Amino acid sequence: MRMILAATLSIAAFVLSPAPTRAAGSDDSEPPTPTETTTQCEEGTVWDEKTEACIKPEDSSLNDDQRFGAVRELAYAGRHDEALAILATMTEGETSRVMTYRGFLLRQTGRIEEGIAAYERAIAMDPANILARSYYGQLLVQMDEMQMAEAQLDAIRGAGGRGTWAETALAQAITSGVTTTY
Known part of the structure; x- marks a missing residue:
């Protein structure tokens, strides 16, 4: 019984521990x-x-x-x-990763409507694209569309994105109003 309890606690600790953060388009959180x-x-x-x-x-x-x-x-x-x-x-071509970064870059250059379209295309191609959802949610924060931003945060969590850079960045943006530029 103790071995089962210890194994269960180990698995729970692993599953509940935060994942490493991720930065835009990469496999690490470092610039x-x-x-x-x-x-x-x-x-x-x-x-x-x-x-x-x-x-x-x-x-x-x-x-x-x-x-x-x-x-x-x-x-x-x-x-x-x-x-x-x-x-x-x-x-x-227009893959989900390309459209995610296109949306980000368009957002950064002030081309908001084009950015929205790129994010929506990325998400339509891959509904579990948590990076696209995070960037789109941050754009929604900038537009003061908090309910829509929170819906993106919920979708990130629903896609298994708890503890990721995508979740953390969007949650912080919703709380603070400050979005990421990378």
């Missing part, structure tokens, strides 16, 4: 590490580690994950228009 993309490359180019040169983002030597990393880095650096241009070169 992206600046690379040559933001420190040396001219506008409209990204750093390619293989060639050790700044190249056009549509170059076939880059894959979408590399492009996406550059988009995230540029967005964090506040270079939203450049990030949008690179996002447009992604070969995977």
Whole structure:
């Protein structure tokens, strides 16, 4: 009986412990590490580690994950228009992850209606996309649409997003009125 109780408590502790936080478009909560993309490359180019040169983002030597990393880095650096241009070169098309980041970048550049459409498209493609729901909810906070923002928070929690960056960022935005810029 004690072994069953101990095992149950261990499982409960694991399940109830908060998950690591997540930042926009990434698998960690840390800001992206600046690379040559933001420190040396001219506008409209990204750093390619293989060639050790700044190249056009549509170059076939880059894959979408590399492009996406550059988009995230540029967005964090506040270079939203450049990030949008690179996002447009992604070969995977209008996937949920692309539309999530498109919505974020459009929101940051003040193109609210386009941002809303991008978030809604991301969520329609993947209703469990908690990052899109968090960013959309934060936009709703900015618009003082608190009930709608809380509905996004509920959807995040319903999709298993308790303790994630997405949940934490939106919950804090609802409480404080301050949204994230990364």
